[in-house]
Amino acid sequence: MRDFGGRLPVALAVPGAEGLALSALGWQAVWRLLTDDQALAVERVFCRPDEAPMAEDSGRPLADFPVVAFSLCYEEDYLPAAAALTAADIPLTRDKRPDFPIVMGGGPLAFLNPAPFLPALDLLFVGEAEAGLPEVLAALRRAVLSGADKAACLAAVAHMPGVLVPGVTRTPVARACATDADAATVLADPAHSCFVSGHAAFRDMFLVEVNRGCPYGCRFCAAGYVYRPPRQARMAALQTLIEDVSPRKVGLVGTALTDWPDLLPFLAWLRERGTKFSLSSVRADGITPELLTILRQAGLRTLTLALEAPSERLRRAANKHLSLDALENAVALAGKYGINHLKFYVIVGWPGECPEDFDDLAPLLARVAEAASIGKGKRGVAHATLSVNPLVPKPATPMQWAPMASVAAIEAAYARVREAAKPLPGFRVEVENASMARMQGLLARGDERLFPLIEAAAASGSFRRALKTWDGDEAFYLDRERDKDEVFPWDIVDIGVSRDFLWREWERYQQGVPTAKCPPAGCAVCKRCR
Structure with a gap:
């Protein structure tokens, strides 16, 4: 493992173009939470079609990050996320990826139904980011920078609240929820924009x-x-x-x-x-x-x-x-x-x-x-x-x-x-x-047997085309x-x-x-x- 100068590089990846990312409150809330930790070097990655994914600010290729974290909001996000990994020459499934990077997923799909995309993920954060995600990244940083291999890094966080490491964490994993015990109906830390841009879907807002x-x-x-x-x-x-x-x-x-x-x-x-x-x-x-x-x-x-x-x-x-x-x-x-x-x-x-x-x-x-x-x-x-x-x-x-x-x-x-x-x-x-x-x-209600469909969609650029060759039972x-x-x-x-x-x-x-x-x-x- 490279020496990262005491900081852990984290690619915060959005499966889509810049305009979508800049209008996604959840992704921006995660950005704010993680960049508050000076021990993390968090960079934005927008997974544009037909482009090798790279960090927006440094130009660092996605494969150079020891941690790649995808924000998964909609079922359609599976295609650009899978395509980004392929374009970055990162093996798409975790069983073919014994070494770094650690590919994470989070967002609404993580606590709706992550099963169709789970073969691609080493780690899933189930729940609201304010309820433990910074602590998970801090623990990963300590493990990575201590020289631990990938398996040991995952083991170090596998039993933390909201974490699902496939094959290691006992399921079901309880959704991490950001509530105040003394004021359960109060949203203590409302999400807000970190970036206001004319390129956002909600322009300059x-x-x-x-x-x-x-x-x-x-x-x-x-x-x-x-x-x-x-x-x-x-x-x-x-x-x-x-x-x-x-x-x-x-x-x-x-x-x-x-x-x-x-x-x-x-x-x-x-x-x-x-x-x-x-x-x-x-x-x-x-x-x-x-x-x-x-x-x-x-x-x-x-x-x-x-x-x-x-x-x-x-x-x-x-x-x-x-x-x-x-x-x-x-x-x-x-x-x-x-x-x-x-x-x-x-x-x-x-x-x-x-x-x-x-x-x-x-x-x-x-x-x-x-x-x-x-x-x-x-x-x-x-x-x-x-x-x-x-x-x-x-x-x-x-x-x-x-x-x-x-x-x-x-x-x-x-x-x-x-x-x-x-x-x-x-x-x-x-x-x-x-x-x-x-x-x-189909993607919302599917299981891991849908992953070949996602792979085919990433290769062909379309779920519609991939469905024509998929041998699964839609009904x-x-x-x-x-x-x-x-x-x-x-x-x-x-x-x-x-x-x-x-x-x-x-x-x-x-x-x-x-x-x-x-x-x-x-x-x-x-x-x-x-």
Whole structure:
């Protein structure tokens, strides 16, 4: 092992171009945490297509780093991560890599389902980086710089909280969670941008995390389960952060922004100091005249709302706490306060979905159009977009037992949505490619037998091309309802929500029975899902 001058070089790699990395809060949170340790020499690596990966600042090739750490956020990240290792002449599987580098993985996929990519990894960090990742890297540094070989370095961290070393660590590994024992519902260290750039997907915007997790328990949403307990930032902490950085524009990131009690005073504070801002999607029941006044004064012209399922029956089954009266009120206020564009998220392909569920959609859209005066000239909302996506039944949710809709069923549902929106002026429909959604589902629900598919995709540059030559059984992973006691590939991680609770929620989905949202007092009192 080379002498690194007392510091451990770590390549913090993002499977994608610079613009994606600079808009990923999790990756930037890890950057901040690790660069605080002066004993680590952390460098950024953006894994661009058809390029040998190198550190952005030093130009050091990826293979020269003793530790390569990938941030894995989406299933599609597997392809560029595998391609980067291959382009760097690093053996793709750990069994062919007895010597350094140590290839790590972390991010949301690490505590959803890391199994498909696990053959490529020497070490997986399961959980939130603030809950132990710096300590793991510090222990690796001590082992590496003491002259220990790779196996000894991995053994030194294999039993630390949140660490999974394949073949060494006993599973399941509990998700490391950054909570304060005295304030379990407080997000003590909200993530924020370390880099503000015109090259980012959110250009020239300083992103700040307002809340983590969601209390509503929508049965299809992984974020509502894997980030429990729901936590909210303190306004004073965010104000201090903004004052230290003095950004021109702030983007507020969270799953339930309008649940944050300090939202209105914080936005008013930003406006008073002349800082522009934007919000991710908000809940219909959180739209008020006060909020829209502030948003319009800040120049916001688009409002995004989640309608989710096409019928009230399916929304109830999905535990989507949406009042149609609140939705109508929200869009009416949008028209009154000068919102130019409404965007609605719609999901199709639900378990048990039938053509009759779409009978509710046309009158609902007509009701929305009338309330917001959509497409009726200057006195209302100019236009509306229905962004329609298929349900991908994700691990660690009640949907993990459900089959995924076929391409034909998804396309039929798209046609029904288009038919419902067709008579309404000002409406347009955008849809996700059904085959690509099924590919995401395959990677989300797969096991290590999918790794040859990932290898082939890295070689060919496309999952679609690789699927044509893959000899696996797609239907086994996607097209069957799972038994209650089936062992899942993702059972190697424990997200902190019990399997029994998820099964009860799956039964309640089938029965159409809602479940109350997480209580404000937090898990210490509730313990419902443990």
